Amino acid sequence: MAFNLTRRRFLQSASLAAVSVPLAKVVSAETGLVESPLEAKGSLKEETVPGGVCEMCFWRCQLVGKRREGRLIKLEGNPKSIDNGSQICARGNAGIQLLYDPDRLKYPLKNVGERGNPVWKRISWDEALTECTTRLKGVIDKYGPQGISVFPHGSTAKYPMHFFERTVGTHNVSEASFFQCRGIRDTAYLATIGKAPGEKVDMPNAKAILLVGSHIGENIHVSHVKAYIQGLQNGAKLIVVDPRYSASAAKADIWVKIKPGTDTAFLLAIMNYLVQNKKFDADFIDNYADGFDEFAAGIKDWTIEKAAAECDVPAAQIKEVAELLAANAPHVSVHPGRHVSWYGNDFQRQRSLACLTALLGAYYVKGGWVPGKGPKVGGISWAKHDHGVEHNLNYDEDEERRYPYSPPGTPTELIRDAALTGKPYPIKGCVIWGQNPIQTIPGQEKMKEVLKQMDFVMCVDVMPTDATMWADILLPEVSYLERYDHIQTGTQWDFSEKNQQYIAARMPLVEPMFERKDQVFITNAIATGLGHKEEIPVQTAEEMVEKNLAVAGLSLKQLREEGGIHIQEGKDPYGVPEDFEVRLYNEDIEDYGFPGVPTYIPVEQPPAGYARLLYGRVPVHTFNRSQNNAWLHQAMPSNPVWINDETAKKMGLKDGDTVGLINSEGFKSRTTTTVKVTPGIRKDAVYMAHGYGSTNPLLSVAVNSGVDDQSLITKIAVDPETGAHGMRNNFVKLIKDDKVLDIPA
Known part of the structure; x- marks a missing residue:
């Protein structure tokens, strides 16, 4: 995989790229030390600034910054963190390069060319915001709020997304993290155990770990990988189901080289084997599961031999996996995965993972699925108006949901089809905030046609992505190192240690450069222009964070004094709650016309030559x-x-x-x-x-x-x-x- 950079070479290149001026060595006549060209002459002052929360990926490790003369020169993990600790990954280190990337968006821009082939003209913020509000208002006046679509992503997109969804009144919001990533996982587990699963499986204490297409070690979510490695070091057996020899497969005791699209068949055979051979946790099923008899009947045809033929793996290997899981139950981490939008039959696969966890009795036990009990903070947002479902594309004329287990928002394909056909209504305005729908959504040419037919397209981003080429107005946003916004909460990963919770707010490590603005400034200006000034919930991003922290009895001042992270005593996460229920057979799913028991749905196979x-x-x-x-x-x-x-x-x-x-x-x-x-x-x-x-x-x-x-x-x-x-x-x-x-x- 062309990843041949040694740690020494990485650090060498990092130190070279950290500056934007030539690195000629300058020896001070006064001190005899080599001075950095970043420093004012005679100055060697360096300060450590707490309060960073990384966003080079969504895992949000806690950071400290090393700063000289107002310039950030290095990022490190916050040593106070009980999550990632002092470690950050290569991407986290490279946040410096994002901050000072010369290609970053610097000023508001107007496209005076054509969408997709833009010619950019620098304009003022007043001109940019006036045009955004005037043209968005024009769409709303002509087509109603449902004429606006929103494609948000990332922590800065929540404030504007809630404004357009709750206050303006459009349902046409599609977030890539739901509809092209983890949304299926969350709704499948909700339909099975009543909770979205996250990724908090107790891997450090597991005796066996099952990964179905989950590429731990290639995602490099630091605390996640640390927990996984700790489990392996503690002797956990690792089973990896993947068509590819991934980084995880390289560490596996059993690598199942499965045919793509057949994972559910594999899982059904495992579960049927456990049931038929009475190797499941009968006490857990009696106490916490509903619909076992219907479930057992629904999967009984999935013998190991049938699955072996469908999945193109040896029958003996499927049996070996089933026996290994049973032998180590209930201390088994069945990982729910993250990027689970694969083949179009994914809800049933995620239901299968949730049901397999139940058969193993692996909920709320050491080594199993154990949601850490994190602290509560506030959530400032816009007032929610009752917009009904009349213009919600996910409801039909009888007000029945087209996709009953849809993640929050509206399925992307419904929005795109309505925009292209004008039915049931036109969608003529588009706000893209931190998402790159050109490179996140299947059917790239279709997405381009959607954007072409808009009356107005507004983009807000840090970098000029492919999606920004389709904007009429392009607004530069501050990076995660220059703003207030996200509050990260959680617990430590190894629950066998003392239980602790943490709260860390994102605070700027440096001042913004050029004319970049944050999401609260931009959204409030648009809200004012659209006539919603009286409904603005906060005036600044800093105020938003202060109000959210106040719910936990904290303030930014206190967080700074505590080194950027507040740590408090946690709660014992083990022990199944009395009201916990696993719906092995879900009658509600069946009432919607789908299988109430996890079911394998075959997918199209490659044609000859492909x-x-x-x-x-x-x-x-x-x-x-x-x-x-x-x-x-x-x-x-x-x-x-x-x-x-x-x-x-x-x-x-x-x-x-x-x-x-x-x-x-x-x-x-x-x-x-x-x-x-x-x-x-x-x-x-x-x-x-x-x-x-x-x-x-x-x-x-x-x-x-x-x-x-x-x-x-x-x-x-x-x-x-x-x-x-x-x-x-x-x-x-x-x-x-x-x-x-x-x-x-």
């Missing part, structure tokens, strides 16, 4: 968000396509060959990448890291670097219960020297 395109994470990037970061780009500048070694030999390909890709619908990659030949992937699939191949020329580092896998994800597969997208339903061939190569069966 392989399924899989994608995932790499340790040094957060999908597209970090692609322009010079330090991280140096570590992994491209995304090689993995192909099975035997297949590659038949195709005449060797490691490092340059190739493009073409999918079964005829869409070609604009750029090329290299081949990674490996036995660590199935013959019916290829794999790439997601987020490469940016087209925006303002990204001087990322533009045209690697292949944009999303441009090849053109099949629209929608999960029937949730309305969320399947993201791995496309099939591809490789192109070498302008020749399209069939991939042998």
Whole structure:
């Protein structure tokens, strides 16, 4: 995977890239020390600034900053943290490079060209905000609030998202973290145990860990990885179910090289084996589960032999996994996963994971699923008006939900279809805030058509992503190192130690540069222009954080005095609550017309000559968000396509060959990448890291670097219960020297 940077080389490149002026050595005549060109002459003052909360990914490790003369020169983990501690990952370290990236958006811009091929003109904030409010108001006056769509992402998007959704009154809000990532997981577990699961499984105390397509070690969520490694060091057996030899598979006791799309069949066979052989936790099921008889009857046809044929794995291996889980129950971490939008049959897979956890009795016990009991803080938001469901696209004419287990917001495909057809109503305004819907949503050309037909498109972001090329007005936002907003709460990962909770608020480590503004300033200005001035809940982002902290009896001043993190005594997380219930068979799901017992739904298989395109994470990037970061780009500048070694030999390909890709619908990659030949992937699939191949020329580092896998994800597969997208339903061939190569069966 082209990740060949040693720690020494990384630190060397980091120190070089940390400054934007030549690093000529200057020896002070007074001190004899080598001075940094960042320092004022004669000054060697350095201060440690607490209060950082990272957002190079969503895991939000707690930070401290090292600052000289007002300039941030280094980021470190906050040693007071009971979460990530003093450790941060490569991306966390590289936050410095994001902060000082010369390609960052600096001023409000107006597109005087065409969408998708912009010509930018610098304008004032007054002009930009006036145009935003005037044109958004024009859409609302003509089409109603439902004429506005919102594509938000990240902590800064919550305040404006709630304004448009609750106060303005549009239901057309689609957040990528729900509809193209974890939303299916959350709603499937809600339908099974009444709670969204998060990722808080007690891996440090597990005797066995089951990962189904979960790439721990490639996501590099620091506290998460630490807990996982601690579990392995403590002797936990690891089972990894994945078509690819991932970083986790490399550490596995059992690697199940499963056929893509068949995971639910595998899980059903495991559960049926436990039931038929009475190797499940009968006491837990008697006390906390509902619908066991219906559940057992519903899965009884899934023998190990049937699943082995469907999943293309040995029957003996499926039995080995079942026996290993049973032998170590209830101390088993069945990980719920995170990025779970795969094939369009994903709700049933996530239900299966939740039900398997119950059969093992692995809820609220050491080593099992144990939600840490975190502290309560406030949540300042806009007043919610009753807008009814008349214009909610997720409701039909009888006010029945089209997708009954949809995550919060409206399924993306319903919004896009309404925008393109004008039915049941037109959608002519679009606010994109921190999301890159060009590279997060399947059907890239469809998304472009949606944006083309808008009367007005407004984008707010830190970097000029591909989506910002479609804006009429582009507004520069402050980065996570320059603002107040998010309050991170949680508990330590190893619950066998003393129980503690923490509260950490994001506070600026440096002052913003140029003309960048925060989400409260921008949203309040738009709210004022749209006639909602009296409903503004806070005047500044700092006030918002203060009010939220006050609910916990804290203040920013107190947090600063405590080193950026408040730690308090926690609560014992073990022990099943009296009202806890697992719905193995869910009658409500059945009433909606879907299987009430987890059910396997087959997916389309690759046509002759094609392989399924899989994608995932790499340790040094957060999908597209970090692609322009010079330090991280140096570590992994491209995304090689993995192909099975035997297949590659038949195709005449060797490691490092340059190739493009073409999918079964005829869409070609604009750029090329290299081949990674490996036995660590199935013959019916290829794999790439997601987020490469940016087209925006303002990204001087990322533009045209690697292949944009999303441009090849053109099949629209929608999960029937949730309305969320399947993201791995496309099939591809490789192109070498302008020749399209069939991939042998």
